[in-house]
Amino acid sequence: NAGVMQNPRHLVRRRGQEARLRCSPMKGHSHVYWYRQLPEEGLKFMVYLQKENIIDESGMPKERFSAEFPKEGPSILRIQQVVRGDSAAYFCASSPSQGNTEAFFGQGTRLTVV
């Protein structure tokens, strides 16, 4: 009964490189949320996806950030041309559906931009 799986757990990128973060939801879950958390701060919503569909991307920066959740495979959060301000913990959570359902978090990816 695997939970939400995120990889890699730690990712180091140089400024200007691309970061690709992966999230495999719990079995039976078809919805994924992505959040960013800076040290000593709260969880900031980024994007909410269903398989092959972006439901809400109101928290995504307009440039350099994109997310997808294909029919097969994990959800991907992609950050192009990373800058030091992108250094943060990125968490994904999955839920079974869009209704009043609980969401469960993965262990997160700690991105460090050097």
Add this chain to the structure above:
Amino acid sequence: QKEVEQNSGPLSVPEGAIASLNCTYSDRGSQSFFWYRQYSGKSPELIMSIYSNGDKEDGRFTAQLNKASQYVSLLIRDSQPSDSATYLCAVRAYSTLTFGKGTMLLVSP
């Protein structure tokens, strides 16, 4: 703008006491409410969900919801040092799950 407000704390209680954590939200269309616990350096862990007005109890935890006042609370009875963590209130309105910044709870032995 959907907002979820929590007192940042820290809230300090002695071992064995009741800890009371509070949360208010701005969106009257909010439908479901959650409490997560987050230890330092770890991911949030779901501890309670509540969907209708009133109280919901699960072991040492009781969640309380008052939609008219747009207020959610979490009571932790018989607090233990292992309960020391940041407690995040989360509110779902339609598609978005919005979190407060969390209240740090410190339980002293």
